[in-house]
Amino acid sequence: MIFVDRERELEAIRKRLESDSLELIVIYGRRRIGKTSLALRAVEGYPFVYYLAVEGKNNLSKFKQTVEKQFPEAKYVKEDWESLFHFLKDKVIVIDEFPYLIKEDSSIPSVFQKIIDEVLKGSKTKVILLGSSISMMSDLLSYKSPLYGRRTSTVNLRELRFKDLSKFGFDLIEGIRIYGFAGGVPYYLSKVKTPFLSWINEELKRVDTFVKDEVDFLLRYEFAEISTYKEILLAIAQGKNTLGEIRDFVGVGGEISSYMRKLERIGLVKREVPILGDHKRERKRGRYVIADNFTKFWFNFVYPNISEIEEGKFEIREEEYNKYLGSVFEEVAKEYVKEKYGVNVGRHWFKDVEIDILDKGLRVAGECKWSDNVDGVRVLHEVEGKLKRLKLDVNKIIIFARSFQRTESSERVEYVDLEKLRKWYEES
Structure with missing residues (x-):
């Protein structure tokens, strides 16, 4: 992946890695935003272990296997988190998709608190935790979390600016077209080819394209049941911007505000109010909008046309895309x-x-x-x-x-x- 415009975050992490004290660094942000690339670029030249947690069971066993590949003598270490971290003292430990550890074992934040407070106390160990579930990572950073107060650095990795697309080699007009699809998400930008409309229409015909299922994956990081959230996002994409309009479109019995708050919390939806208004007083005049371009694109072109896409019959017309732009x-x-x-x-x-x-x-x-x-x-x-x-x-x-x-x-x-x-x- 092309590494663009992360110099400030990279410098902040490397300063922590160069310190003589224990560091707990938390890096979070939406799926595909470049967290792993940033972390691995930062730890280049340091003795480190990188473990990508998996959804399901046996993460501890798999973590031990990963450590053994890097340091064979770890096969003699007891298979528990405290013993393995003690073995890795004074090294850099990177755990990607940390929320999967919590899903498997809800006591993990408490276990890691004990490791930080007792096992690694006084050492030069650097622990880097990465996560794509915004809600779970936010909970991890909250004052209710056992790890509250232990982190020494937090990086909330956000999308690149539009202007950064020039560094991917896109000219201005193609850059605007591509920005409407990919926003500033590095993974999507690295996948796109020009001319954009030809590429996306061919991509949508592919059986194995990432485009068709990407939003489902994104939502499943956060929610067990995603159908209502998808209908809410479709409503907003179709111009239903008030709470009442969205409720009528979705047809959910009861209150819909809790769904909206959760979508706002993970950064897929934002509520806009007139810029000169008082934000508290203007809440009633606020409008819900989709916050990122890829999600907006998906609910404008992919989700409403999924049957035609599956049949290989759908194509985005230039005039239709220009209207969207x-x-x-x-x-x-x-x-x-x-x-x-x-x-x-x-x-x-x-x-x-x-x-x-x-x-x-x-x-x-x-x-x-x-x-x-x-x-x-x-x-x-x-x-x-x-x-x-x-x-x-x-x-x-x-x-x-x-x-x-x-x-x-x-x-x-x-x-x-x-x-x-x-x-x-x-x-x-």
Whole structure:
């Protein structure tokens, strides 16, 4: 896998590895985000044991076998966690998918607490725990966990930025198309080929493609029963953004809020509120949206068409995908504004007035059009009209489009077409 833009996290972990004290490092993040690549890159040059936990039974026995392959003399060590960690004292121990150990044995956090407090106390051992189950790893970090207060470093590994896609060799337009599918998840980015639409249509015809089952795997890391969660995500993908709309679509008897909270907790769903509103007061006006592009893509194109995909009859048409890319282009535009102007931006709406990009300090407002030959002057007047209706005054208006047929020269407005965006995208 291409190793992109993890230098800050890598440096933080290596500083811990270079210390003269016991370290417990926790790395977590969604499936395919690059946790294993980061950990293995960090421990290069150190004496280490890497164990990938499995779902099911006998992880302790399998861990001992792994240790023996690295250090044959470990065959004389008693098969329990305390004895094996004592044997590995002053080395680096990496356990991937740590939540599987907890699923097999719920006492594991307490066992590891004892190991940290008693067996490894005063040593230079480095223990690195990795996990893809966001809910279980969050519980592991909470004050209720036996390991609370023992960790010395925590890395919540997130998606790459859109701009990082240039380092995978994708040009701007293909980069936007691919970002709509893969987001900033390294594994997906490493799988994609260009031209994207040709690749994805061929990929969906493959019997063994990872695309068809990926979201099921993602959800099963977190939930025993996934059908209701899938229907909720389908509802949101189809524009049902309020609690009432989602409940009516899914048809779940009783309260649906607990499902939504769990989806928010693991980062698949987020609740957006108008950026200028008070978040507590504006909860009723909030909208649920899918938080990552791969999940959004899957519920727009894969899940609703799974029967046709299985028959090899489904194909994503360019015009259909371009329509989908409107919201993706908006994410790219927000990243551009955030980097260039140093502000955090979001959407703002009140009644029937909506602005694509706005920051709380009212420095910038923006509008995004994933279209060619856009009349930039007309869009500028539309944005000014919206701001007037909302009684807002901003320093700068930024209009994004693939290309413009007409613009207006003014210091107050910036027009960003694909040519200008490409220069920013290709900057190192």
